[in-house]
Amino acid sequence: MDKVYDIAILGGGPGGYTAALYGARAGLSTIVLEKLAAGGQMATTTNVENYPGFSEGVNGFDLAEKMQQGAERFGAESAYEEVTAVDFSGEIKTLTTMDGEYRARTVMIATGADPRPLGTAHENELRGRGVSYCATCDGMMYKGKTVVVVGGGNTAAEDAMYLSRMCEKVYLVHRRDSLRASHSYVKALEEKENVEIIWNSRVAEFKFDKKITGVVLENVNDASRTELECSGVFVAVGRIPNTQMFEGVLELDKAGYIVADETTCTSIPGVFAVGDVRTKPLRQIVTAASDGAVASKFAEEYLAEHREENA
Ligand code: NAP
Numbered sequence: 001m002d003k004v005y006d007i008a009i010l011g012g013g014p015g016g017y018t019a020a021l022y023g024a025r026a027g028l029s030t031i032v033l034e035k036l037a038a039g040g041q042m043a044t045t046t047n048v049e050n051y052p053g054f055s056e057g058v059n060g061f062d063l064a065e066k067m068q069q070g071a072e073r074f075g076a077e078s079a080y081e082e083v084t085a086v087d088f089s090g091e092i093k094t095l096t097t098m099d100g101e102y103r104a105r106t107v108m109i110a111t112g113a114d115p116r117p118l119g120t121a122h123e124n125e126l127r128g129r130g131v132s133y134c135a136t137c138d139g140m141m142y143k144g145k146t147v148v149v150v151g152g153g154n155t156a157a158e159d160a161m162y163l164s165r166m167c168e169k170v171y172l173v174h175r176r177d178s179l180r181a182s183h184s185y186v187k188a189l190e191e192k193e194n195v196e197i198i199w200n201s202r203v204a205e206f207k208f209d210k211k212i213t214g215v216v217l218e219n220v221n222d223a224s225r226t227e228l229e230c231s232g233v234f235v236a237v238g239r240i241p242n243t244q245m246f247e248g249v250l251e252l253d254k255a256g257y258i259v260a261d262e263t264t265c266t267s268i269p270g271v272f273a274v275g276d277v278r279t280k281p282l283r284q285i286v287t288a289a290s291d292g293a294v295a296s297k298f299a300e301e302y303l304a305e306h307r308e309e310n311a
Pocket of ligand 1: 117118119150151152153154155156158175176179180202236237238239
């Protein structure tokens with residue numbers, strides 16, 4: 001394809017389409033390359049309650065469609081293609097798909113991060129029916145109920161703390177005998193009366209009818225099994241950023257996230273990381289959307305500087 005876009009965006013989630021909205025609205029030629037459908041992880045959420053402006057919440061798929069339409073209204077293009085390789089070495093960057101090549105002066109990576117699954121049987125089909133990967137998103141649905149949080153890192157500890165404020169009882173299940181989470185979290189959890197830590201255990205089975213009714217825990221030392229009643233299971237065993245394609249190309253942290261601060265600028269000028277895929281303290285729709293707006297501003301600056309240099 002001969003056209004050279006001002007901005008090419010990999011990933012059509014909230015970060016990607018906010019970047020497209022701001023880019024297109026600033027008069028920059030913009031394309032979003034998305035392998036499936038708009039929305040990313042957001043599109044799988046039935047009711048998004050923590051994105052401002054929707055007093056009753058909003059269906060994630062509908063919100064995704066609106067974000068896409070909002071960007072396309074100002075001329076952003078969408079192509080449903082999977083990018084399989086990138087070349088960021090020149091001033092014009094190249095994105096290769098199964099059908100050809102796209103070229104752009106700036107690139108925004110908004111490919112997201114997927115929650116690491118537990119690997120317990122039926123996990124995927126119970127997603128949205130008691131199994132959740134986001135306490136901030138779904139916690140309120142379990143107000144006054146008993147839930148299990150799985151994991152031993154800062155996310156699990158933070159989720160357990162968060163849920164303890166609305167749930168009757170929170171069990172934190174961890175596969176070892178000490179948490180990886182920071183000391184301050186551990187201390188705060190120990191002080192919570194409605195939080196109980198279950199050590200050296202893994203979720204061997206989900207108990208469910210239509211929704212989760214409990215879990216079977218297995219002690220990793222002696223293989224003994226116990227059943228625990230609960231309404232929800234929050235899986236917090238880490239995330240897997242979709243950055244395999246950028247290994248050796250961009251600076252990544254040890255967990256695989258693209259290193260970028262609030263400016264969204266990466267180790268390569270003209271390449272920006274937007275949303276869950278970058279190093280950041282809170283991965284939410286609203287923070288991804290915010291990144292999209294910021295990336296667009298810095299892309300605009302980059303393009304203006306480079307046009308002046310080439311003039
Ligand atoms: P993490 O630090 O990688 O911890 C993942 C936890 O899940 C570990 O305790 C691990 O157990 C456990 N785990 C992994 N696979 C498992 C499996 N298949 N079954 C059961 N347990 C499993 O991930 P994270 O908690 O999401 O944190 C990611 C990064 O974000 C960390 O650097 C963290 O410090 C940071 N973070 C910071 C804050 C904050 O500062 N406020 C909040 C959240 C996250 P082991 O311990 O046995 O390996």
